[in-house]
Amino acid sequence: MYQPNWQPYWPGTNFPQPNRGNESILNWVNDNNGYQKVSTNTFQTTLFFNWKLPWIKGLSFDGSGSYDPHSVFTKTFQTPTYVYYKDPATGVYTKGRSGTGADLASLSDQNDLGSLFYLVGKLSYNRKFGKHNIKVLLGYEQQTINSNWDYAYRSDFVSTVLPEISAGSSDKSKQSNDGSASQGARKNYFGRINYDFEGKYLAEFTMRRDGSPKFAATRRWGNFPSASAGWRISEEKFMKKFNFINDLKIRGSYGIMGNDKVADFQYVTTYGFGSNYVIGGKDVTGLVQTGVPNPDITWERAKTGNLGLDAKLWDGALGITFDYFKTRRSDILTTRKAVIPGYTGLTLPDENVGIVDNSGFELILTHDNNRRKLKYHFSGNVAFARSKVIFSDEQPAAEPYQLATGRPIGSDLFYKAIGIFKDKAQIDASPHYLNARPGDIIYEDVNKDGNIDALDQIRINQTNVPEITFGFTANFTYNNFDLSFLLQGQANAKQYFGGYFPVMSYSLGNFLQWRATDRWTPDHTAATMPRASYELFNNNTSKSTQWLLDAGFLRFKNVELGYNLPQNTVKRIGIQNLRVSVSGSNLFIIYDHMKDLGFDPETSDYWYYPPQRVINFGVDLTF
Template sequence: MKKNRKCCEHFLRKANQQCARSIGKRTAGLCYCFTYYHKFMEKVNPSDTCRRRSALCKYLLIMKLSFFIVFLSCMQVAAAGYSQRKISIKMKDTEIKKVLDRIANQSDVHFLYSNRKVDLHQKISVWANEESLDVVLNKVLNGSGFTWQELDNQLVVILPSSTAWDNIKVKGKITGADDNIPLPGVTVQVKGTTIGTLTDENGNFTLDAPAGGQLIFRYVGYEVLEMPVKANMDVQLKKSSSALTEVVVIGYGVTQKKDLTGSVVSVTPKEFNKGIISNPVQVLQGKVAGLVISKPGGNPNGKVSISLRGASSLSASSQPLFVVDGIPGIDINAVPPDDIVSIDVLKDASAAAIYGSRGANGVIIVTTRRGKDGAPQVSYSGYVGIDKISNTYGVLNADQYRQYLKDNNINPTGFDLGSSTNWQKAVTRTGLSHSHNLSMSGGKDNTRYSASVNYLNNEGIVINSGLERMIGRITLDQGMFDNRLRLGLSMNYVGEKNRYTGQDPDGNGDNRIWEQMIAYNPTAPVYNADGTFFEKLDINDNYNPVALANQIKHQRAMNKFIGSAKATYDITKHLTYDLLLGLERASSDRGLYYSKESPVTEGAGSNGTATRASKTWDNKTLETYFTYNQQWQRSILKVTAGYSYQNFFTNSMSAGNTQFVSDIFSYNNLGAGQGDQPAVSSGAEENSLVSFIGRAFYSYHDKYLLTGTVRRDGSTRFGKDRKWGTFPSASLAWRLTQEPFLQNSNWLQDLKFRVGYGVTGNQEIQNYKSPLTYAPGGKVLDNGRWVTSYQIGQNENPNLRWESAAQFNAGFDFTMFKGRLNGTIEYYDKRTKDLLFNYNVPSPPYLFPTMLANVGKISNKGLELSLSGAVIEHKNFSWNASFNISRNFNNIVSIANDQFKSDAIYDGTVGARGLTAVQIVKVVPGYSIGTFYIPHYIGIDANGNQQFEDIDKSGGFDFRSDSRVAGNGLPKYQAGLANTFRYKNFDLNFLLRSLFGYQIFNATDLVLSDRFSRLPGRNAMARYADSKIKGTYVSDRFIENGAFLRLDNFTFGYNIPAANSKLFANPRVYISGQNLFILTKYTGLDPELPIDGLAPGIDNRNVYPKTRSFAVGFTVNFK
């Protein structure tokens, strides 16, 4: 007994000495310690000894445990200072033991195993590039008959797979914490082992796991969760606040956010604006720094103005290119917001250059919902809401009008018409809106499908206006040949009916209703005693606005089909081929009719006027490209090369007639009109774009990133000598947190510096602007019959080419405080040249007095800041917020060259009664687009006549020579603040949005300010009823600060518990409000005005009133 005890004590001393010498020698020493211990224990077998001496057995057991404690202590000392690292390894036909040695050298992890029970002489081939240790170990031991067990961060035991502790059968279900939707494909793994499984389509899983062990749950886009093993486990995963691994669509492919080298912002449905939305792009309003989206007024058919990083053209479109499911140029209105899964905004040239001649204004990529594997899922979402006018003009009411007549000794005869009518109220109403979306999706065995129907009915607040839209979508995806071939089919149908009061977005129709709504006599009745509309026509251009709204019928019907077919084939492990075919085919039919009773047409002697116009168009797309993806031990290479072809064809026809016997036919029977010269016209247009594309991405050590892009475009829109153009870009990124000096930071998880430069183009001009053309010149009488004459329509310009924008971009992306805070700060410098504008030219030698030419230059510089994060994260309460702000510096560099001369370009026409229309915006080098150039008001004389500064010192007044810079209508700053609060089953979110740093010319106030010229025949602003100022003159007297802060959206929701329901899942009810309040100093109806064109910031009496909306909504999934 004493001999055995001495032997054991000798072993412990020797083992401790050996372990001490082994510290710092990593695996070799550790394996020696373990082997030395193992051999000794084989010599002194406790089971044999115990049969002879029970006391020795107890002593050996105590000694064995003591050794293990000493051994672990040694390991803790040896591991001090080491941290976990990712593994990069590439070994072929190598023994497992040598592979583990290599891993140990990289990771500071120590491996323990028994040479007798674990044979590591098997040869394997393994490859990994910057992958985590557990993933690499699973690769190494896969199929070897061995598994691994983690004891602590630096100690791993290798043991036979059959070795296990007492196991229990674990069953559970995994859902999303935000929406309780089951999560299919979640990885469930026993910590420290290769044992694991995946959840099925309903989020369920079953697994044999050791009692007392830990389970790790991993799912893309969600936080990793670790929980102790239990027999029944219902798990909820939170969406990751760090979006580095999120997939971002970049055009002709996808990438992870961490690999981006350009400026790209991704917005998902949980961040979308809610409420009554007639245009899907409104879901982005206030969400993206540098993206200004403005929808003036509350017209459901109204046009949305979009600007990304400033105005950069004089005449071409400044709207970004929309790409829907890979097809460029698709109308965003064809996609209901409920079917959108992501919107990616490509802001800089290095990101947008892949779209070449159409990327100068940025690119917005929309990805729609498709089917997923799993049982059929049916869901419904819908809302019912009301719209009310949010603000009215402060004109005189009937009592104030009568008091004005009395105070100014005006005979009321002919002016006081005996009634009291609020014309703004008479023309408007409470609009009812409702939307419904029903969808179904599912899939099995590589076949996935989805279908949805969306219906929207938005009744405008102005009588006889509204929008009705129905969209049906079907998608089908099929995988074949072990999923090497993937086929996708998508079909959309859009049916839309528009009812216009006033002009449509193309300028057709009559906008006088808005002027009459605020100018008509408040004592006039709406109807005569016989029920006909009251009219008082002894004053020119004075019409009953309610009559105008009812006597003008203006409608449009549109039908659209969008179909696409995509095939993706994995030629090899590294090479993929994609083919996309797309077709958009649409037709519209528009009718406009002024009734016989309308004073507008009666005054012109038309006796009823009808116009009918139809239009059909096709957009055909072919996209074909190869993608090569190769990964080495420390680097990644992705190369895309392809070809694109797109063809647009439009066919249009219009006809009109006058002198109708009856209104019964409206615009449906033009032949019923008896006009002398019925108007008939038709036309067809076509343009094509052919492109070759290439992009290469290289990543070294997941630390240094490089992207290069080039696109070669050929367009039929430009001159015969300038049809082709090349658009290159290059960008670099450096992930500083992958460097040793930041790798171990506790508060900074990711920091990336990006810099890029690229060239993009703008080809959004009308077709056939380069060749010499002829145009109809009107009707002439020839031998008793009317014939059409022709004349020169435009000059030839063989050098006409696209506008070209060169942009530099630099920025930082960062993630801090364990993903609680994410942000981006960027600087850009975009310089656009070869600006297209119609210049005056001498005739002769030219055949036409104007010519479209490439001349000017514009500069846009700016700063952008975006922040998002989890302010508070608790079990029952959370607060997430996002904030963005941007500042744009717009400057016109030049508008002339040696051939085309111009000192300034004038725009922004404003007219008033008794005043010749004038242009108040001056485009001149050194200033921004939208600069107001008007006289400076200095007061009135003793007689009330307005006085202006004599700027040219001529002693007299001249509008043009006595004008000066008075402000700018283009917003310099844009900001948005979104907040989401969740408490148990309740949620609340709101969006504050602001535009500031700009001015508004209040032309409405200009018209309604002169009581002397307006009263008593017309109405005027109440605040000017006692004004002594005479005359209606354009001046900076009507310049106002346009800055505003608006509560754009407010939504409060409740997720109804329905765990035991056999029919419903995840029901949610919510209330939503839009435009609930606004803080502004602007005295007009609303400070949000169109931002496109050369003359933003003019409030000119023709804006559909802004609305305030309230809605109640409901969403539910059906089991």
């Protein structure tokens, strides 16, 4: 944290000033404090072949194998940095060590080695029998991943001239090393059958059988089938009289997908080093059980049904793509939250608990006009998706409004902020926190028991994942000019900006203007923001709706203007095509509910680096 009144250099010199903790920010941003060099070597080999099997027409075999070893060498050299201290009496500058870093340089070398071995074989059969088109595919895939790393460190380099391990201190206590290894594998069989009749009736069936090393041998394999069908109505004879319809297709699909994204080896009991203790003045290594095993852990499943429609009408004057989907995720891999009491002393593994539904639609409308000199293409899209927890292994809530079941996934508990305490009299008249003061947030006593406690938290249905997203694209062409732009936005989302950083000043930082302007003071009691305080946490930093902001926005995302030089001009100078263009991204925001906060609406938290405004000038030459 840097205060605005701090100076990087002593005035009139190029000597860095010691600031907070005798550090200088200059030493953090330049090379004075050392460097980190990462050299990566990747070697990729692939061998593939295609074999048209001679015995049956349309049958072929594709095989490919790859072996990709890679290595990463990371050298981190940390050197001491210096600032200048000024003698207040004589005004003489003396060079000295800055901050809290070491007086002598230190070096670490790390070697990461890894390899990927991948094999795939596919047997395919493509054949046309009259109006029937058949494609069959059978395949097998496997991969093996190995990796290991080691690390060496020495400190107290007498000189910084030779940044190699051997030049560091020979004292064993100034040296350290570490290393480990890991392995992974994957195997799966897959098949697909495609059928179409005259390009009018389409059908597909796929099947996958996946093996994951994360599950015990009996629970390892998951079968994931899916099927889809389509009907191009516009190809039917009875549709020919509707000649404004260029293309019309309805389609539907249903399928099951698997997920095994959990930590490895949760199905076996394992022990890991750690929890050292000091016995007899000596640091002794410990060994602890790494969680309770779950031998029954297996694949999480997502069943998805989808209905869709594609249409092109009046030669593109109207294009429609519509999709409705419903997904049910079951056997969700997560840790159990309820039922197991703390006195069992268990650290729980991931289990297949929980069911979540997610459903929604997506609509894309397009409009094309290519008949006149000014050609244009518009495309607008809107998508809606809402999830609902059907079963989660949760604690039976004391207040029914706190249950997560039946609400969107990730919906969280918040105190309901309903104003700011004006004075002592108002505090005495309403339920309040133990030590509430004038200027604190009033939290609603939702269960009317006269106390403000965890039972008064309500569950907010909206999360930082937007339920509605939308966009609009337009392209215009006129002679050699072209212009395009993109609008993008979201709605039905909430972003939480709580905690000490946005809410409190902290001991060194400043308040955000959004927070400070309408805060409570003894002279300004009709406030919308709580009182200022030097503390890190107080009653006002409780997780409440006061700090939950509407994350909806609409932004002008991209715009591009281009000009293609006329062909006869560029041909004369021996160029095929010359295009000049100017484009800008993130130029402005049309509406944004978090504007007052001073953050970008796509900011997810206050450490997040916002999207940058970029303006590009381009020249595109084709010879």
